[in-house]
Structures are given as C-alpha cells and as structure tokens.
Amino acid sequence: KSDNSNLKWLVKELGSDCLTVPDEYGNTAVHLAAQLQPVGSLQFIFDQIGAEMFSLKNNKGETLADYVESYRYRDQSEKRAWISFTQRRLEASRPPAGSSAPTAASAGAKKQLDPSFTDWDFILQDDKKQLIGRGGFGEVYKALTDRNQTVAVKVLPLSGTGQSGKLQRAVEMEKRGVEILKRLSHPNILQFLKCEQKSDGLYIFTELVSGHSLFELMQRQKKPFKDSNIMLTNEGVIKLIDFGLAKEIEKTCGLSTGFGPKGTMYFMAPELFDTKLKSLLYSAKTDVWAFGCTVYELTAMQPPDGDQPIENIGIL
Numbered sequence: 001k002s003d004n005s006n007l008k009w010l011v012k013e014l015g016s017d018c019l020t021v022p023d024e025y026g027n028t029a030v031h032l033a034a035q036l037q038p039v040g041s042l043q044f045i046f047d048q049i050g051a052e053m054f055s056l057k058n059n060k061g062e063t064l065a066d067y068v069e070s071y072r073y074r075d076q077s078e079k080r081a082w083i084s085f086t087q088r089r090l091e092a093s094r095p096p097a098g099s100s101a102p103t104a105a106s107a108g109a110k111k112q113l114d115p116s117f118t119d120w121d122f123i124l125q126d127d128k129k130q131l132i133g134r135g136g137f138g139e140v141y142k143a144l145t146d147r148n149q150t151v152a153v154k155v156l157p158l159s160g161t162g163q164s165g166k167l168q169r170a171v172e173m174e175k176r177g178v179e180i181l182k183r184l185s186h187p188n189i190l191q192f193l194k195c196e197q198k199s200d201g202l203y204i205f206t207e208l209v210s211g212h213s214l215f216e217l218m219q220r221q222k223k224p225f226k227d228s229n230i231m232l233t234n235e236g237v238i239k240l241i242d243f244g245l246a247k248e249i250e251k252t253c254g255l256s257t258g259f260g261p262k263g264t265m266y267f268m269a270p271e272l273f274d275t276k277l278k279s280l281l282y283s284a285k286t287d288v289w290a291f292g293c294t295v296y297e298l299t300a301m302q303p304p305d306g307d308q309p310i311e312n313i314g315i316l
Contacts, residue, residue: 004044007033008148015123015130015142016048016150017210026058034067039078047148051090052235054083113207115182115193117145120153120205132208138201142208151193152209156202171202178204190241209241210234218301226298265313266303267293273313 007029010018019029030053033041042064045053057063062070065087068079122129123142133140138156145151156174158167174195181192191207211233214226229242269289297303305313 004041012144028056030056030064039075039082114147117147119146152206154204158201
C-alpha cells in the first residue's frame with residue numbers, strides 16, 4: 001500500500017513490539033518499510049520505537065541506513081535525507097561527553113509522548129483487550145491513541161460504587177495526582193500522560209514500558225534483589241512505575257477488602273492500621289517505611305511478614 005494503514009493496523013492489533021520482530025532473513029518492519037513504504041512510514045515507526053529502529057540489523061548485518069544506501073528503493077533520496085536529519089536530531093539530544101546524565105537517552109532517546117490525544121482504543125489480540133498487568137486497584141491494557149502512539153492505560157473500576165460526593169472528591173484527588181506526575185520528566189520515572197473519567201471507571205494513561213518487573217526477574221532467577229514496583233526495560237533502564245495512585249478511590253468505594261490500599265499492606269507503616277483515626281496519615285515517614293520494606297524485599301525475596309496472610313498484617 002502507498003500509505004501507513006498496514007503498519008497502523010499491525011501496531012493496533014499487536015502493539016509496537018511487532019515492528020522489531022525479524023523474519024527468517026532477519027528483516028524487520030523497519031527494513032521492509034525502507035524497501036516498500038513511503039518515507040512517512042519511517043517517521044511512523046520512529047514515533048513508535050524511537051532510536052531503536054536505527055540499530056536493528058538483518059542476517060547480513062544491514063541496518064536501516066545500510067538498506068537505503070545499498071538498494072534502489074522508492075523515495076531513496078527522501079529516505080536518505082530523513083535518516084540524516086533524524087540521526088542529527090538524536091545526536092543533538094544526547095548529553096555531552098562525560099556527562100552523568102542517565103543512560104536512557106543513549107538507550108532509546110525516544111521522544112516524549114504527546115498527552116494531547118483526544119481519541120484512543122484498546123489494542124486487541126485474539127479479539128480481546130491486551131492485558132499487560134493487574135494490580136491492587138485495577139488492570140492495565142495496551143492502547144493506541146489518535147497520535148499513533150502505543151500507550152498503557154490503567155482502568156480503575158467505578159461502576160456499581162455509586163457517584164457519591166465523597167467518591168467524586170476522591171476521583172478529583174487522583175486526577176490532581178496525575179497532573180502532578182505529568183510534570184515529572186526523568187528517564188527513571190514512568191511518564192504519565194493524562195486521565196479520563198467515564199461512567200464505568202477512571203482511565204489513567206502512561207507510557208508503555210517494555211520489560212519485566214524486578215520481582216518477576218527475581219522469581220525467574222530465584223535470587224533475592226528485586227521488587228514489583230520497579231521495572232527493568234528491554235534497554236536496561238530502571239523505571240519506577242507505581243506511585244500509589246487510587247488509594248483514595250479504593251478507600252472511598254471499597255475496591256478491596258480490609259483497611260488500606262489493596263496489595264500494598266505489607267509495605268504500610270503501623271500507624272496506617274490505627275482504626276481510631278478518621279483518615280490514613282500518609283506522610284514522608286510512611287514513605288520511608290515503605291522504602292525500608294522494599295529494601296527488605298530485595299534481599300529476602302518477600303516483604304516483611306510476607307509469609308503471613310494479608311488479612312493478618314494489620315494485627316501483627
């Protein structure tokens with residue numbers, strides 16, 4: 001085809017990771033786009049996977065640039081110019097030599113996602129929404145925006161809880177939390193984009209991180225040193241992915257059983273279990289306690305009292 005519709009369809013159905021999957025000759029969608037697609041397809045792929053596209057090699061060791069230089073394909077001069085311009089832009093975005101800047105720039109240099117999208121849809125696999133994670137407050141799926149960006153969307157269910165004023169205030173608090181997190185720009189912190197409230201739930205959009213949680217890697221290697229709220233991306237970059245959003249919603253509409261945020265009770269400071277208090281006293285001190293529990297988990301392969309049923313944590 002002469003447009004990007006086939007690539008967009010692939011990304012919508014399979015996610016952006018499909019663009020890096022090689023065929024029997026080692027050619028990826030990047031190589032095929034250089035051969036068969038217009039130059040705009042290269043920009044579309046760059047928007048999905050960033051600088052990684054320039055390092056992908058086929059079985060002959062050919063990169064995108066090698067492919068364009070060695071073969072006479074359509075729009076060859078335009079593609080050569082696009083590659084040169086984009087690589088110069090990437091080079092300009094890298095930190096100076098000797099800089100202590102994090103490795104994320106050199107490990108991908110992906111441009112910041114655009115949070116101003118107005119439309120989106122779940123990415124389907126076998127006619128089902130692609131579930132990529134499940135936490136104490138909801139489930140996380142892959143989604144494609146009208147900016148052709150593959151993102152993650154966390155769905156916090158609100159249906160059946162009633163739209164009381166107390167619940168709406170809790171929702172507004174979570175929205176403000178997302179607005180604060182949107183201002184953070186750091187290679188080791190998950191990029192938050194926006195949130196939307198619908199009749200059935202609150203939808204929180206973030207960057208899609210390809211990789212594994214440290215807890216998953218710990219379980220695979222059977223070695224103590226990792227945690228579930230920290231991810232190691234495929235590029236080797238550490239990212240913090242959980243900031244305790246939705247605890248106010250959970251407390252208001254009862255998304256979990258027991259007192260306090262579901263799934264994090266092993267990390268809660270003792271004062272948070274005081275039933276005489278009218279509200280949970282989250283503070284810097286409780287964050288320090290949670291950090292200490294995280295360090296404990298890195299060495300013991302489970303949080304403090306991890307061998308106890310979660311319903312017993314508040315009374316230990």
